[in-house]
Amino acid sequence: MNQTLSQKRILHLKQDYERGFIRHCGFKADQVAHGKFRASLVLKDHHRQQDGFVHAGVMATMADHTAGYAAFTVVDPTFQILSIEFKINFFKPAFGRGLECRSTVIRAGRKVIVAESEVYDLGEENRGMTAKAMVTLMAVPGEALV
Amino acid sequence: MNQTLSQKRILHLKQDYERGFIRHCGFKADQVAHGKFRASLVLKDHHRQQDGFVHAGVMATMADHTAGYAAFTVVDPTFQILSIEFKINFFKPAFGRGLECRSTVIRAGRKVIVAESEVYDLGEENRGMTAKAMVTLMAVPGEALV
């Protein structure tokens, strides 16, 4: 496993990150390194729930997706990544101007990869970590998905 | 705890369900009963991920939100519901025309409520359960949130 990602691979992962539902949500890829992926979101009204806080689903989607892209950084480019499951704890309601998600691979097995995602509430002041997830992913050879 | 919901309460919960991020995602409330909530989604391209499957975040958001509204059916109308945490397993990629989510309260404690959400992949044929979540929620008196 090559621990230095090429600029081409980094660019590909950043662009690939922002598609489909993720584009619809507005998440942006920020930084990529071996075993790490960082993303952010500018919060809009359509990210909130009935009480005005950021919807738990926004944080869960960000945590899952960013963990998946952290996993992409530790596998061969021919592999796809699928989420087997995840668990997320919500520490306190988030209501700032943005969110930042920092995902880190904590176990890279041959098939099963485990990553953690920390979601931060960005506001006038840094309000700290608002949610944390543990995500179990599976690396699948690309053609096996078809 | 009154186990029969008024029509007014049912209508309120259905309307309240479809706000903010949930409206942005397109989830619709379908059926409401004591301890149960059912919702659905017509799938569009913006619900998919890089491989064309429904994004795990779509299913997670639906599972969390619908579980929360199942919890609303077992508490006094003055209470708010917050997600403490949830865990979701993805059984197989979903790629049908729609999703259905069925949430059921399996433990209604005084403060902590546990609900399960089953997400079904609806297509030409019923493709069965595609994800299942266990959600831990907290019932909070309305004014305590302000």
Next chain:
Amino acid sequence: MNQTLSQKRILHLKQDYERGFIRHCGFKADQVAHGKFRASLVLKDHHRQQDGFVHAGVMATMADHTAGYAAFTVVDPTFQILSIEFKINFFKPAFGRGLECRSTVIRAGRKVIVAESEVYDLGEENRGMTAKAMVTLMAVPGEALV
């Protein structure tokens, strides 16, 4: 996948269930069928925690192990089963005379198997479900473990 287990396979799984740490804890295999495994425990003082309730670890061990044996009932006898992860919710303290655990496979993929375990608190009266777990398991060809 043969959905009828031979009496020999059932007997083997029941005996295999009660080894090592499981014997040390005192769990007993009760019933075995395709996709299902049921076990019980007579509670002793050494199963309790500092407040006199059954220790969460007793219920978690029972939930994990019994889910694993439910998984054994849906794979070829040459396969081993390993726990990838599990999540367990504790609904209320258990303090009865015994526990019963009922595990059911809810998704049998080629590699990943998901099972649920419900733990019941048995007392003078049936006190109901005290904990519920969702367990993700992996089926591994026997020789691959060596």
Next chain:
Amino acid sequence: MNQTLSQKRILHLKQDYERGFIRHCGFKADQVAHGKFRASLVLKDHHRQQDGFVHAGVMATMADHTAGYAAFTVVDPTFQILSIEFKINFFKPAFGRGLECRSTVIRAGRKVIVAESEVYDLGEENRGMTAKAMVTLMAVPGEALV
């Protein structure tokens, strides 16, 4: 919240840690500080499962219990701690001479406390982290448990 624990409180928590099921399992409290608790286990045959590896239930019990005692270090001594739920990932089979568990509180809310537990496999060489758990706990006034 006083962030320096008295020697009396530390001694009490260490002794309180090793009771009931935990004594039966053989876990030992090692180090205690505000928000942190560290414990260890000398592995015996009765901690293993059918393949000779440490049973997942041993690691889960250690992770849950040690997280609970980390939570005790951040609450008033009159409070009790109950596990609401936990999730644990198993990274690789453990088969060394001992285990070490390091638990850290990552969120101390007024009622809900979240802690993480890392379980290390100790052998001839340090085999690294073998499991990691995220544990949701509730702080309950002592008399409320009776």
